[in-house]
Amino acid sequence: MFPILHIGPLSINTSILILLAGLWIALWVGEKQYPTASPSFSLYENLVLTALIAGIMGARLGYAVQNISAFMSDPLALLTPSPNMLDLPAGALAAFLAALVYGHRHSLKLWKTLDQLTPPASVFASTVHLANLASGDAYGAPTQAPWCIHLWNACRHPTQVYAFILALGVAIFILRTSRYNLPEGFQFWAFIGMSALVRLIIEPFRGDSAILLGIFRQAQFIAWLVLLISLFQISKRIKLIDRE
Amino acid sequence: MRYGLHKFWNFFKASLILLSLLWVGFSTYWFPPHHDQRVAPQIGFTAPQFSLTTLNGETLDLAQIQAQVIVLNFWATWCPPCRAEMPTFERLSREFEPDQVLFIAVNATFQDNLADIHQFVKENNITFPIVLDLDGKVSRAYQIQAFPTTFLLERDKTIRTMMIGGPVSAVWLRSEIEQILNHQK
Numbered sequence: 019m020f021p022i023l024h025i026g027p028l029s030i031n032t033s034i035l036i037l038l039a040g041l042w043i044a045l046w047v048g049e050k051q052y053p054t055a056s057p058s059f060s061l062y063e064n065l066v067l068t069a070l071i072a073g074i075m076g077a078r079l080g081y082a083v084q085n086i087s088a089f090m091s092d093p094l095a096l097l098t099p100s101p102n103m104l105d106l107p108a109g110a111l112a113a114f115l116a117a118l119v120y121g122h123r124h125s126l127k128l129w130k131t132l133d134q135l136t137p138p139a140s141v142f143a144s145t146v147h148l149a150n151l152a153s154g155d156a157y158g159a160p161t162q163a164p165w166c167i168h169l170w171n172a173c174r175h176p177t178q179v180y181a182f183i184l185a186l187g188v189a190i191f192i193l194r195t196s197r198y199n200l201p202e203g204f205q206f207w208a209f210i211g212m213s214a215l216v217r218l219i220i221e222p223f224r225g226d227s228a229i230l231l232g233i234f235r236q237a238q239f240i241a242w243l244v245l246l247i248s249l250f251q252i253s254k255r256i257k258l259i260d261r262e
Numbered sequence: 263m264r265y266g267l268h269k270f271w272n273f274f275k276a277s278l279i280l281l282s283l284l285w286v287g288f289s290t291y292w293f294p295p296h297h298d299q300r301v302a303p304q305i306g307f308t309a310p311q312f313s314l315t316t317l318n319g320e321t322l323d324l325a326q327i328q329a330q331v332i333v334l335n336f337w338a339t340w341c342p343p344c345r346a347e348m349p350t351f352e353r354l355s356r357e358f359e360p361d362q363v364l365f366i367a368v369n370a371t372f373q374d375n376l377a378d379i380h381q382f383v384k385e386n387n388i389t390f391p392i393v394l395d396l397d398g399k400v401s402r403a404y405q406i407q408a409f410p411t412t413f414l415l416e417r418d419k420t421i422r423t424m425m426i427g428g429p430v431s432a433v434w435l436r437s438e439i440e441q442i443l444n445h446q447k
Binding site for chain 2: 021022024029031084085087089091092095098100102159160170171215218219221222223225226227229233234238239242245246249252253256257259
């Protein structure tokens with residue numbers, strides 16, 4: 019665990035730094051992968067940045083709405099640069115809506131856009147696990163395995179490392195298959211399905227699982243449903259290959 | 263050739279669905295999920311216990327505190343953001359009753375100076391308890407990596423949220439306190 023990076027008098031949050039570096043690398047990879055004959059990749063970069071900014075604003079507004087009495091006493095706190103005052107579901111919704119509006123305005127095709135953003139997203143997804151390793155989040159369950167890491171007063175499964183290795187495998191698969199001419203939406207659903215499978219495999223080794231009905235791990239249940247949807251979406255696209 | 267691809271995919275899909283279901287069942291049986299109630303300085307865990315001397319010479323034992331919310335702040339006088347956020351803690355500590363919300367400032371005395379602490383407390387009219395971590399044991403137990411670090415604990419000493427760095431926003435602190443109070447109603 020390495021949550022804070024000390025540079026002189028500055029204390030920098032390592033996980034935020036890793037996520038920013040991940041975003042930069044992801045966009046760089048996206049640009050490298052992008053076919054030069056198509057319209058500029060900056061259109062997609064702007065889409066990501068628009069969604070990101072809208073997401074942050076939406077997350078802050080969502081947090082403010084949930085804590086309206088505290089914000090009424092100091093409305094300027096809406097502008098405080100603090101990562102703690104964010105509501106993730108509200109942020110995700112705002113980012114999705116902003117991306118939808120941006121895409122509509124620039125006449126971007128949904129599946130083509132998602133396919134184009136899948137390789138950078140797969141690279142970014144793997145850096146999320148490194149950020150978790152730095153902050154000590156998404157920690158593993160206690161174990162006596164010889165490769166356990168000492169974290170939160172126990173020797174635990176290095177679930178962040180397991181997840182990173184598998185996510186890296188997914189990213190390599192996505193980057194390699196992006197060269198082929200696949201049906202629209204194929205890459206996107208392949209990425210979603212494989213990411214769900216990674217979560218499904220890793221979840222039992224995690225020590226912070228939310229529990230459903232007293233027995234099941236909530237994340238495993240959701241991941242299985244997502245995997246199911248992805249497999250059926252991929253099936254639809256394989257039928258398209260058959261027709262062609 | 264195409265028929266072969268289709269056949270292979272259908273076999274692969276069915277196998278994956280079946281194997282993933284088996285894995286869910288197997289993992290639920292062999293690695294049953296359970297709530298980790300260990301002591302650790304992380305959200306969701308029980309906060310490490312301590313018993314320290316206050317600036318007034320009294321002993322403060324975390325286990326004995328029955329406040330609904332405990333705001334635990336690790337600080338030092340030489341740390342500018344720590345100094346900047348103290349008036350916020352003081353203001354909020356006056357807004358809430360101590361049995362409702364108790365503010366405790368753990369001073370890293372092993373890296374600080376007693377005279378400076380007394381002077382700072384006097385200048386800023388700090389009325390909530392300041393405890394002295396003379397040998398750094400408590401700071402190590404909480405794995406403090408940067409000052410200030412603030413933990414918000416529930417009555418049962420579970421860590422509800424935390425913030426590394428500062429100064430904390432009064433709005434964030436009030437929001438989190440109110441959320442914990444509402445959660446415990």
